[in-house]
Amino acid sequence: MINIAADSQIPEIENRLAEFFDAEYSFQSFDSNTVSSADLKNIDALLVRSTLFVNQGICEGTRIRYVGSATAGINHLDINYLDIQNIAWSHAPGCNAFSVIHYVMAAIGELIKDDLFNPSQSIGIIGYGNIGRRLYKILQSLNFKVYACDPFLSHSELVDLDSVLECDLITIHAPLSETGEHPTNNLINEPHIKKVSNKILINTSRGEIVCEALVFKANNLIYISDVWKNEPNPNLEIIKQSYIATPHIAGYSLDAKLNGAKIIAEECAKAFNCLKIQSVKSKIPADWPHGFHKIIKDIHELSFPASIFHKELDLKLISDELKAVPRKDLEKDFTSQRANHPPRHDFNFYSFKDMKILNEDIDLKFFNELRRTGNF
Numbered sequence: 001m002i003n004i005a006a007d008s009q010i011p012e013i014e015n016r017l018a019e020f021f022d023a024e025y026s027f028q029s030f031d032s033n034t035v036s037s038a039d040l041k042n043i044d045a046l047l048v049r050s051t052l053f054v055n056q057g058i059c060e061g062t063r064i065r066y067v068g069s070a071t072a073g074i075n076h077l078d079i080n081y082l083d084i085q086n087i088a089w090s091h092a093p094g095c096n097a098f099s100v101i102h103y104v105m106a107a108i109g110e111l112i113k114d115d116l117f118n119p120s121q122s123i124g125i126i127g128y129g130n131i132g133r134r135l136y137k138i139l140q141s142l143n144f145k146v147y148a149c150d151p152f153l154s155h156s157e158l159v160d161l162d163s164v165l166e167c168d169l170i171t172i173h174a175p176l177s178e179t180g181e182h183p184t185n186n187l188i189n190e191p192h193i194k195k196v197s198n199k200i201l202i203n204t205s206r207g208e209i210v211c212e213a214l215v216f217k218a219n220n221l222i223y224i225s226d227v228w229k230n231e232p233n234p235n236l237e238i239i240k241q242s243y244i245a246t247p248h249i250a251g252y253s254l255d256a257k258l259n260g261a262k263i264i265a266e267e268c269a270k271a272f273n274c275l276k277i278q279s280v281k282s283k284i285p286a287d288w289p290h291g292f293h294k295i296i297k298d299i300h301e302l303s304f305p306a307s308i309f310h311k312e313l314d315l316k317l318i319s320d321e322l323k324a325v326p327r328k329d330l331e332k333d334f335t336s337q338r339a340n341h342p343p344r345h346d347f348n349f350y351s352f353k354d355m356k357i358l359n360e361d362i363d364l365k366f367f368n369e370l371r372r373t374g375n376f
Contacts, residue, residue, distance in 0.1 A: 001025065002272050005040055006047035007032050009339075010070050011257050013047060016265035023274035027335045037061050045268050048075045059087065061310070062111040066271040072096050072130070072251065074168040075176060075206070090267040093257035096129035096251030098346040100204050101135050103250035104171050106313045107202055107224050107349070109298075109306030110244065115340075116222060117169060117200060119144060119303040124167030127174035127185070127205070128153055135173065141369035142304065150174075165192060169200040174208035186211050195219045203227055212238050226250040232338070233331040249337040253345045285351035292355045308352075312316030312344040 001024050006030040009126065017027065019253040030039060031207040042048060045066045048054060051122045054067050055078035067125045069077060069091040082089045111117035124138055125132045128150035136157075139146045149156065164170060183354055189211035197219040203210050207228035215223045215238055224244040230233030231248060239245040275348045294307040318337075325333040352367045 068264035096256035106309035124164030
């Protein structure tokens with residue numbers, strides 16, 4: 001019998017375990033805010049989110065042999081301790097890629113509507129992993145001038161960081177690291193003040209990648225951020241300074257959470273050598289429920305399908321709610337707003353195949369690219 005404990009906020013995890021496990025197992029859920037090692041004494045597999053720091057304190061005195069995190073990041077896992085203890089671990093890289101891309105595209109839509117950016121300007125992407133490379137292709141399909149950098153890769157389309165910082169809009173999609181050949185802690189810092197002045201900077205990676213002093217000192221910098229130093233009690237001044245400020249919800253779509261649950265359920269079954277043989281099922285996209293007329297209007301008037309992203313994710317509304325929080329309530333309300341983020345789907349959850357029927361002038365290149373990049 002394999003005893004499994006999972007964070008109660010991982011959606012559909014029981015169903016995904018049943019889908020992949022070909023062995024007898026028990027299941028229990030826990031609240032990450034209150035769970036302790038005593039609660040996990042007889043647990044073999046621990047399935048978590050980023051809200052639980054998995055270290056010696058949570059594992060010692062248990063029989064945990066596998067830890068799975070339904071998240072793209074692993075900053076909450078003490079992987080050195082897990083490796084030393086021979087505890088297998090995995091996470092869900094790319095699970096929230098389209099959720100984060102949706103956020104960035106929604107932000108671009110808001111900027112275009114406010115006449116702060118236009119589709120003839122350039123976009124630079126820092127990081128060319130699961131998010132960056134998909135975002136690059138999607139932006140190219142909309143005819144943006146796109147540049148990307150990643151010091152760990154040698155793809156022919158990549159440029160250096162200085163070239164990316166020359167772009168009008170820069171969006172960060174790199175993991176946080178403090179050591180190694182190319183650490184990203186304070187990657188964008190005070191020496192870059194002149195380079196990012198009069199630019200737009202979007203950060204959906206980690207707050208520590210951007211030096212907060214730079215945000216205040218750079219002239220006319222439009223800063224959009226979903227991540228902050230010292231979460232869930234960030235600097236209120238930088239939140240108010242930002243054009244859009246949100247409580248770490250860029251990767252919080254329903255699809256991202258379900259992807260994460262699916263990945264770690266499968267990896268957990270593999271870790272215990274009991275993976276059920278599966279037939280590959282292709283996902284059928286749902287019909288777009290909001291009508292095509294606003295999308296067509298956006299494409300003709302803005303040269304950008306802003307409403308595709310805004311309909312599911314109203315960044316201005318979320319930002320206004322966070323900016324209105326009094327300092328004394330910031331930690332509590334930041335956590336609450338993140339936990340209670342309204343359910344939403346990623347743009348590639350939907351089909352837009354019937355749009356051409358309404359308007360033959362629509363270039364379907366972008367929508368075809370969604371299908372190609374949307375296979376998770």
